[in-house]
Amino acid sequence: MSALYLYPRWLRVWHWINALLFLVLMYTGASMHFGEGGWLMPFDLAVTVHNTAGILLTLGWIGFAIGNLTTENGRHYRIHLSGFVDRLIVQGRYYAQGIFRNEPHPFHVSAGMKFNTLQQLSYLGVMFGLMPLLILSGWAFLFSVSLPETLLGLPSVWLVAMAHLTLAYLLVLFLLVHMYIITTGETVTTNLRAMITGWHREDEPSSGQTEEAKS
Amino acid sequence: MNDQDVSARFGGLLALGLLLLGLLPGAMPQAEAAIQGRLGTDNADCLRCHRMETLGYRDPRSGDLIDLHIDGRQFGHSAHGELQCIDCHEGDFGRYPHPESVLGQRLDCVGCHQELYKADKRPYTFKTIEQEFALSIHAVSDSPKAEGFDCHRCHDPHGFRNSEVGQPIAEIVRADNQLCLSCHEKIRDPHSAAHLWLPKRDKHWQSVRCLDCHTPLTDPGRPVSHQILAAKDSNFDCVSCHSKEARLLGRLYQYRSETDLAGGGWLSKAVFNEAYVVGMSRSPLLDALGLGVIGLTLLVLIAHGWGRYRAYRRLKEDRS
Numbered sequence: 001m002s003a004l005y006l007y008p009r010w011l012r013v014w015h016w017i018n019a020l021l022f023l024v025l026m027y028t029g030a031s032m033h034f035g036e037g038g039w040l041m042p043f044d045l046a047v048t049v050h051n052t053a054g055i056l057l058t059l060g061w062i063g064f065a066i067g068n069l070t071t072e073n074g075r076h077y078r079i080h081l082s083g084f085v086d087r088l089i090v091q092g093r094y095y096a097q098g099i100f101r102n103e104p105h106p107f108h109v110s111a112g113m114k115f116n117t118l119q120q121l122s123y124l125g126v127m128f129g130l131m132p133l134l135i136l137s138g139w140a141f142l143f144s145v146s147l148p149e150t151l152l153g154l155p156s157v158w159l160v161a162m163a164h165l166t167l168a169y170l171l172v173l174f175l176l177v178h179m180y181i182i183t184t185g186e187t188v189t190t191n192l193r194a195m196i197t198g199w200h201r202e203d204e205p206s207s208g209q210t211e212e213a214k215s
Numbered sequence: 216m217n218d219q220d221v222s223a224r225f226g227g228l229l230a231l232g233l234l235l236l237g238l239l240p241g242a243m244p245q246a247e248a249a250i251q252g253r254l255g256t257d258n259a260d261c262l263r264c265h266r267m268e269t270l271g272y273r274d275p276r277s278g279d280l281i282d283l284h285i286d287g288r289q290f291g292h293s294a295h296g297e298l299q300c301i302d303c304h305e306g307d308f309g310r311y312p313h314p315e316s317v318l319g320q321r322l323d324c325v326g327c328h329q330e331l332y333k334a335d336k337r338p339y340t341f342k343t344i345e346q347e348f349a350l351s352i353h354a355v356s357d358s359p360k361a362e363g364f365d366c367h368r369c370h371d372p373h374g375f376r377n378s379e380v381g382q383p384i385a386e387i388v389r390a391d392n393q394l395c396l397s398c399h400e401k402i403r404d405p406h407s408a409a410h411l412w413l414p415k416r417d418k419h420w421q422s423v424r425c426l427d428c429h430t431p432l433t434d435p436g437r438p439v440s441h442q443i444l445a446a447k448d449s450n451f452d453c454v455s456c457h458s459k460e461a462r463l464l465g466r467l468y469q470y471r472s473e474t475d476l477a478g479g480g481w482l483s484k485a486v487f488n489e490a491y492v493v494g495m496s497r498s499p500l501l502d503a504l505g506l507g508v509i510g511l512t513l514l515v516l517i518a519h520g521w522g523r524y525r526a527y528r529r530l531k532e533d534r535s
Contacts, residue, residue, distance in 0.1 A: 055485060162501065
């Protein structure tokens with residue numbers, strides 16, 4: 001059994017708050033988008049909760065960005081270009097075929113890199129691409145009076161609304177895939193437990209540091 | 216106050232006045248002289264009589280009660296609150312009874328407002344208002360009720376004030392709609408069939424001005440038109456508000472958003488922002504694409520999970 005301390009406390013706290021906010025934003029967002037009724041939240045309440053959760057998500061994202069700039073966790077988001085495409089193909093092939101043939105994982109978690117190339121790419125895209133855009137479009141919604149009447153020849157409020165909607169759908173998609181992909185660790189719950197305890201534990205000894213990696 | 220109330224109170228006052236005058240021989244000329252002596256030309260002079268709630272007379276031609284009461288407090292808060300009565304009511308009102316020649320004047324808003332400083336430079340000129348009103352159902356209707364319809368029917372010059380950014384939206388909507396409902400009172404009758412087609416009718420009435428649907432769509436940034444539409448020509452299409460690229464949506468949203476942001480700190484206004492209109496982010500194409508891709512992904516993930524489960528079972532069987 002090897003154990004790596006890969007998820008410091010601040011990161012876990014941020015992750016689970018972020019996860020909760022994601023769920024709240026999805027539910028209240030759907031309630032606002034489709035109107036109240038059935039299992040949806042009453043519209044007026046949904047608006048207030050959605051706005052509040054959006055503001056908290058913004059603060060959380062700023063905390064996440066600062067955390068990754070000022071701690072070692074940021075290194076997991078740095079792309080190593082050497083062999084990048086090969087690693088991507090190997091990882092993709094594993095998810096598409098190898099995993100059904102009980103082939104060994106092509107990637108091994110280490111203290112230097114906890115994400116496989118596909119994970120790294122998707123987390124980078126989500127956390128530093130989609131999330132900031134979603135947050136910006138949300139704030140643009142709230143303060144649309146400060147926007148010009150039109151953007152790119154289209155009504156700016158409509159453009160902001162469509163951007164926010166598209167980004168929201170993409171992030172719902174991410175959440176689904178993310179929740180599934182975390183079950184593809186050594187066991188179904190290996191990755192989930194790592195995000196709860198901070199420790200990534202595997203039966204097979206992984207390369208790099210073990211218990212003493214905790215700092 | 217309804218006609219009956221005015222009639223009763225006016226009748227009572229008149230009877231009391233006649234009784235007193237009858238009992239006091241010679242009082243009439245003295246009272247009139249006293250009034251005449253003290254009548255000036257500032258608003259306080261006019262309001263000495265016109266603030267009386269029962270002041271009015273019955274028009275001998277139409278038989279209608281003409282209410283001459285002015286609420287001094289309301290007038291002070293109105294758009295014209297800083298004006299003197301005689302700025303609009305020109306003529307020899309310094310005498311009582313007022314001379315026949317100055318009575319029955321029909322005051323024309325556009326005529327006066329067009330003379331205001333830079334009136335022709337306003338983005339929404341009174342000329343435009345006049346042109347729009349000329350096409351309004353209030354101007355073209357054959358109904359006897361619309362006869363002689365002028366600005367004053369909606370914009371009481373002694374009380375009207377434009378809503379201002381920062382006022383609570385519900386208050387603005389209520390005040391605006393009250394203008395319409397003061398005549399169209401049957402609309403709110405529980406047995407009225409009007410607006411039955413409208414989903415969440417009461418919610419709409421609380422949140423949307425009548426004018427938002429009963430005027431033609433205007434270009435972004437322009438105020439609501441004065442061309443009031445007939446019911447049949449009004450906006451019945453939900454998608455005009457609750458969908459993409461809707462000019463009506465832009466108008467409503469920007470207006471509400473501006474109102475929301477004016478009244479308090481940016482954070483509290485971000486939290487309690489009421490500007491979002493149900494469905495304003497609705498796009499049938501994006502919804503279909505988004506929900507379709509999410510549904511397909513879910514199926515793929517389920518199939519993938521099933522494949523993994525079968526591989527796991529095979530592995531266990533091989534090991535055993």
